[in-house]
Amino acid sequence: MGCQSSLFGASAQYIKVSGGDFIAIEGANTVDRLTVSDLRMPYKQLLRSRVVLKSGQTNYLLNHLGLGDNATFLCIKAIYNQKSVIEEDNYVKWSFYDDMAKVHTMAQMMVLTGNSTNRIKQLYLSNPSEKYPVSLDVMVGVIDDTYTFFNDSVNQSSTSFVGLNWTDIQTHIVGESFKINDKGTPVRPLIYIEIVNIETIEKTGSILIIDDASYGTIFLQFLTEYDAYQAHSLLNFIIENPNIDISQYQSGDNEDPKIYFYSSIGDLDNDFIALNGDLISGPYNTSMGLTFSTEFSLFTYGTASGTYIDKPLLIDLLIDKITDNRDGTMSMQPSNIIINSSTASISTILIPGTYSLTFNFSDIAHNTLEGVHMDLTITA
Secondary structure, three states: OOOOOOOOOOOOEEEEEEOOEEEEEEOOEEEEEEEOOOOOOOOOEEEEEEEEEOOOOOOEEEOHHHOHHHOOEEEEEEEEOOOOOOHHHOOEEEEEOOOOOOOEEEOOEEEEEOOOOOOOOOEEEEOOOOOOOEEEEEEEEEOOOOOOOOOOOOOOOOOEEEEEOHHHEEEEEOOOEEEEEOOOOOOOEEEEEEHHHEEEEEEEOOEEEEEEOOOEEEEEEEOOHHHHHHHHHHHHHHHHOOOOOHHHHOOOOOOOOEEEEOOEHHHOOOOEOEEOOEOOOOOOEOOOOOEEEEEEEHHHHOHHHHOEEEHHHHHHHHEEEEEEOOOEEEOOOHHHEEEEOOOOEEOEEOOOEEEEEEEOOEOOOOOEOOOOEEEEEEEO
């Protein structure tokens, strides 16, 4: 005789669903029955999906498949990996998003219901298994036509992390995800973030704001602004290079970007660019020195029939490229250049004379081109 499907496995005593009712089985006998087939839970919208919680995944925001706090019916059925045969290991942790301190658990299934004035709050889900993923079949309904995507905007307690150093960011799965660790002993992951889910990263003071396709908005508050700069640089780096292991880059990014100048103005064969007056082995870059110089004609190179030289033109005439050890090839904008005459800072060179250029430029980690300047002699 084949084993029957039940909530608590095949055994002499178990509860199962039959004919729309929950029935308690003992041996060959039905000992009790809870009738649910007479229940009616109205809906106007119904959504169905499968959510996979990876091994060890914490604080997955189940925003009720886009219905947010509007859901009035929620049913979750858990499907555990066939290799996870220890019964007590098969459970899922959950919390309401506005009460993260209170953690609940479910095993095989969970049903929550509400009405138009008492709707079901969004849930955070965690998979405590460090070995196996768990799949969740989810059905969500709403009694009316209300729908708005909700993030955790009450207290962001599971998507806000404070007191961080940039070294608390570590690779979880190379090429797929990273984690934010706490400072306890032993170290415990606070959250796992999929690289492909990151849509934007914004820095404000010592806080990074990540727009994530799964969690919504994630706030990372660092102990110092230096940590925030380093974290910003690192996260951009792994987005561009997802197959790196963060543990290989624990020394941080403290290297200035490099400007590579042309060997001559406009990369032509005259009006050379010199390093400390040296014209022997150009072209030069800022890793070789800080002081550069050149001389060229306003009439020959100036914009609008030789009447002026502006910042965009200076970039085109002088700079081949800018590279950074983390950020790759970067672009210099006119706002990154400061033109100084003998009396003031100017935006456009209109007459022949002696000028100097300095650079207000930094990489994502805030390493600057401090001390780099170029002496310009502009002839008629």
